[in-house]
Amino acid sequence: MILVALGSNSNGPWGTPRDAVEEALRRLNGSGIKVKKSSQLLVTAPFGVTDQPDFINAVAEIDTRLPPEDLLLRLHVIERLAGRQRTLRWGPRTLDLDLIDYHGFIRRSVPPLLPHPGIAERIFVLAPIAEIAPQWRHPVSKLTAAAMLKRLDQQGEGRLL
Numbered sequence: 001m002i003l004v005a006l007g008s009n010s011n012g013p014w015g016t017p018r019d020a021v022e023e024a025l026r027r028l029n030g031s032g033i034k035v036k037k038s039s040q041l042l043v044t045a046p047f048g049v050t051d052q053p054d055f056i057n058a059v060a061e062i063d064t065r066l067p068p069e070d071l072l073l074r075l076h077v078i079e080r081l082a083g084r085q086r087t088l089r090w091g092p093r094t095l096d097l098d099l100i101d102y103h104g105f106i107r108r109s110v111p112p113l114l115p116h117p118g119i120a121e122r123i124f125v126l127a128p129i130a131e132i133a134p135q136w137r138h139p140v141s142k143l144t145a146a147a148m149l150k151r152l153d154q155q156g157e158g159r160l161l
Contacts, residue, residue: 001061001101001103001104001133001136002061002062002063002064002071002099002101002102002103003059003060003061003062003099003100003101003129003133003136004028004059004060004062004075004097004098004099004100005057005058005059005096005097005098005100005116005124005125005128006021006024006025006057006058006059006060006095006096006097007021007055007056007057007058007093007095007096007098007124008020008021008024008055008056008082008093008094008095008096009046009052009053009054009055009056009092009093010053010092010093010094011094012082012083012084012094012095013081013082013083013094014082014083014094014095017053017055017056017094018041018056020056020082020094020095021041021056021057021058021095022041023082024078024082024095024097025038025058025060027078027081028060028062028078031074032064032065032066033062033063033064033066033071033074034062034063034064035060035061035062036060036061036062036063037060037061037132038058038059038060038061038132039058039059039060039127039128039129039131039132040058040128040131041056041057041058042056042057042058042124042127042128043055043056043057044057044123044124047121047122047124048089049089049091052091052092053092055124057124057125057128058128059100059125059128059129059131059132060132061132061133068099068102068105068107068112068114069111069112071099071102071112072099072111072112075097075098075099076097078095078097079094079095079096079097082094082095083095084096098116098125099112099114099116100115100116100119100125100129101114101115101116101119101136101138101139102114102115104139105139106139106140114139115138115139115140119138119148120138120141120143120148120151120152121152123149123152126145126148126149126152127145127149129145130144130145130146130149133145134146
């Protein structure tokens with residue numbers, strides 16, 4: 001299973017954050033990538049830098065024969081087309097596409113790091129995964145997204161709006 005997280009909280013060339021996430025989903029289809037399913041769009045509070053607008057988030061399950069490095073490059077191309085500028089870590093963005101999991105591969109030495117670090121702390125990634133892939137398990141912890149969400153809830157970390 002290959003999972004990609006999508007998020008936006010700033011207007012850009014594709015319009016509103018909602019428009020950007022929807023357009024990114026359309027653009028993921030093609031060039032050797034097929035979107036198998038995607039979650040509902042969620043409005044979530046910002047993570048990291050909290051003094052910014054709320055985000056529109058989703059997760060898509062995709063199918064591709066591209067290796068993870070090439071897939072990450074495609075994701076970055078789509079981000080740039082949406083006007084993404086990498087200026088402030090965890091700051092506002094027109095589009096953010098993250099490779100979350102690539103067939104359960106574990107890699108910590110070269111990009112893309114797999115699974116994406118920080119999944120367990122990000123409700124805006126876990127909730128959509130729980131929706132579209134309830135059987136998915138984190139490659140390292142072996143916990144489902146629902147189990148990781150429960151841990152966040154018990155720790156008082158983050159809330160969906």
